[in-house]
Amino acid sequence: MMDLEGFLKSVGEKIGAQWVDTRHETLARYGEHTLPAEARAPSAVVFPSSTAEVQEIVLAANEYHVALFPVSTGNNIGLGSRAPARAGQVVVDLGHRMNRILEVNEETCYAELQPGVSFTMLHDELERRGGKLMLSATSGPPHGGVMGNAMDRGAGYGPYFDHFGMLCGMEVVLGNGDVIRTGDGSLDSEELVNWHVSKFSFGPALDGLFSQSNYGIVTRVGVWLMPRPPAARSFHFTFPDDEDIAEIIELCRPMKLSNFVPSLFRVANDLYAIAPDEVSAEYAPGVKNAISKEGRLALQKRHGLGAWQVSGMFYGASDAAIEPLIQRVRGHFERSGKARYISHDEAQNISALKVAIDSMTGRPSASELGMLKWRPGSGNAWFLPGTPMVGAQALELDRVGRGIYEKHGMDYIVMHVASARFARGLHVLSWNKDDADENRRADACYRELSTEFAKRGVGVGRAPADYYDFHMDQMLPSLKKVYSSLKRALDPNAVISPGKYGIDGEQ
Ligand SMILES: Cc1cc2nc3c(=O)[nH]c(=O)nc-3n(C[C@H](O)[C@H](O)[C@H](O)COP(=O)(O)OP(=O)(O)OC[C@H]3O[C@@H](n4cnc5c(N)ncnc54)[C@H](O)[C@@H]3O)c2cc1C
Known part of the structure; x- marks a missing residue:
């Protein structure tokens, strides 16, 4: 008891x-x-x-x-x-108290961190040391934790975007009170020279068990860091129509499959790009409609953006060395006849694109948090499915998602984060949590999105806490059995x- x-x-x-x-x-x-x-x-x-x-x-x-x-x-x-x-x-x-950077190794490029080290803390420490290393930043809260984000399998946008994948070696207090070290830290020795440089050691690889789970409390991790390159230049394109998502996905795929573009592509729709800097002009308490098409077009015009904005980044020895790479991407995208190019220098002055530059160059920024003010009441939930990098499939999911948002009177705020074979679709719900009816509609919208996407074979990569059981019930029963057995062990x-x-x- x-x-x-x-x-x-x-x-x-x-x-x-x-x-x-x-x-x-x-x-x-x-x-x-x-x-x-x-x-x-x-x-x-x-x-x-x-x-x-x-x-x-x-x-x-x-x-x-x-x-x-x-x-x-x-x-x-x-x-x-x-x-x-x-x-x-x-x-x-x-x-609160375990927030120390225990080591920064500038030879093999990693840091050893306690749980409370935020993106800003690590960024500032790396800059204080001369900026030789670059962390992978999210575009979320700068005071969010490097470890907490990785444990929940969060992601950034540069070459080291896979935050859980970039962890190497953990110290964990298991639920039964035992303390273990994973990977090459599992050796019974105080001299652990390979703990944060080699992921795998003797026996099963345990690290994955501690992400998005409840089997242990992680108290220390190694995080791989990228050497900060001498130059980094971004490129951006806007596309005018909602349906252009199909073509955008087709254009991004070969650039990633060949690894020609080393960052991920951020493919943000109009409202994802604009909501952090605006409050919805059409919203009033009691309104049950999503923003009108005319309202969206007016916002696109005011911000010089389109229905979609695509951003990526090259890293290199100098701006001049990078320029031919940008020209090649530009030629590739402009062949579509719909892409409008925005240069790195222009994008520095457009807040929606500046956030892409910051996140791809390891600079935490609070600007995207402005989307919590899009409607009053700061309701905010993230539905996180994904699409294969196939234009027709992305377009079909876009139509389904857009329709469900519309039905529940929610504004469609989406960014696809595209890699070679898969794009994670960050679907934001932003509503007035103080309005009971809107709160109910946000909940119904999330559940319908999850149900309809699952019918089409699409699950989520992370989930808001309200929906843990809901999503678990969408999984194979045998999976829950295994998770429960591990929990008991x-x-x-x-x-x-x-x-x-x-x-x-x-x-
Ligand atoms: C506008 C906006 C933009 C965002 N953009 C991004 C983005 O670009 N990328 C992204 O990934 N996220 C993004 N987020 C989501 C989120 O804010 C971050 O992922 C957040 O920083 C998580 O880190 P944390 O330290 O706060 O995690 P916490 O809240 O501390 O933890 C997250 C989860 O991990 C578990 N956990 C934490 N620490 C441990 C531990 N030591 N041992 C075991 N379990 C643990 C917790 O129980 C919890 O379930 C965004 C959010 C907003 C509002």
């Missing part, structure tokens, strides 16, 4: 009572999120300062049967923020985030 009081007393004795917070204001703040469901307040927040203290907290949770919910910086905006998976779980805020009392990603360890 759960004994919260016994747990808090025991943890207070181990880590200091001042690091156990049960104040009403704190719990209310940690329970807030931008999703349609009610707030999910924790019953306490605890602030460990070391792996040993995290281990003490996990052991106490096992003894007193208390559920924990670890966060790194807790800026998972649009996916759950720092609210626990279920109300009443104790938030373990790792970021690594966390037999289910003390870490039960319910997260639909995994609770039940038979």
Whole structure:
């Protein structure tokens, strides 16, 4: 039986009572999120300062049967923020005191980080050291955590975009209280020269088990960093029509399959590009319609943008060395007859395109967060499916998604992030969370999108916390069985985030 009081007393004795917070204001703040469901307040927040203290907290949770919910910086905006998976779980805020950059290795280009190191902190430290290395930034909150983002399989836009893939070597406190190191750190030695340079070692590779899961709390990781190139130049194209997404996907694919373009392509629709800098002029409380086509065209005109904007980046020895590469991409896109080229220098003055430049050159930026003000009330949820890099399939999914947004009176805000074979579709829902009807429509819209895309064989790559069980029910039953068996093996009392990603360890 759960004994919260016994747990808090025991943890207070181990880590200091001042690091156990049960104040009403704190719990209310940690329970807030931008999703349609009610707030999910924790019953306490605890602030460990070391792996040993995290281990003490996990052991106490096992003894007193208390559920924990670890966060790194807790800026998972649009996916759950720092609210626990279920109300009443104790938030373990790792970021507050475990926020050190433990090592920066400029020879083999990696950093060793604690959970609280934000994108801005790592960027600033790399610049302080002379800017030899470049991190892979998101275009999300700069105060979001490098580790938390990677654990949830977040992504950037440059050559090191795959944030989980760029982790190398973890230290993890398992749900049963054991501490392990993965990869080449698993050697029983204090001299771990290969931990953050070689991913694989003796035996099964365990790292993947800890992303989007609830089997352990990660307390240290190695993150690979790219040498900052002497020059980086972006290129951008606008396309006028919604249907142009089919052609854009066809144009991007060969550039990525051959790896000619080393960044990903950001393919943002008009509202994704413009919403961070505007508030919807057509919105008023009670309005049940999405923005009109005329309204969108007026915004496109005012911002000098199109129905779609495509951005990518080259890296090289000098601007002059990069120029021929840009001219080749330009020729490729302009053959379509619809693409309008925007140069790197022009794009620096267009905020929607500047954010692409910043994120592809490892510079965290808060500008995209402006989209939380598109409608009042700051409701924000991300539906994250994807499409094969085939124009006709992308267009079909675009029609389906656009229609569902329209039906629920939501503004269609989408960016495709295109690689060689696949593009992740970042579908943003932005609504007035203070309006009960709109809140209900946002929820219904998310569920219909997920249902209709799944019917077409498309699942999601990450999910807002309100929909963990919903998405798990879309999976093969045998998969849930495996996830639950792993949960019971690594966390037999289910003390870490039960319910997260639909995994609770039940038979
Ligand atoms: C406008 C906007 C733009 C965005 N753009 C991007 C983008 O470009 N790319 C992108 O990836 N995301 C983006 N996001 C989403 C999000 O904000 C980030 O992914 C966020 O930075 C996550 O990092 P965090 O440290 O806040 O994670 P946290 O909230 O701390 O954690 C995220 C998840 O990982 C788990 N977790 C965290 N730390 C640990 C740990 N140590 N051990 C085990 N589990 C752990 C948590 O339980 C939680 O489920 C965007 C959001 C907004 C609102």
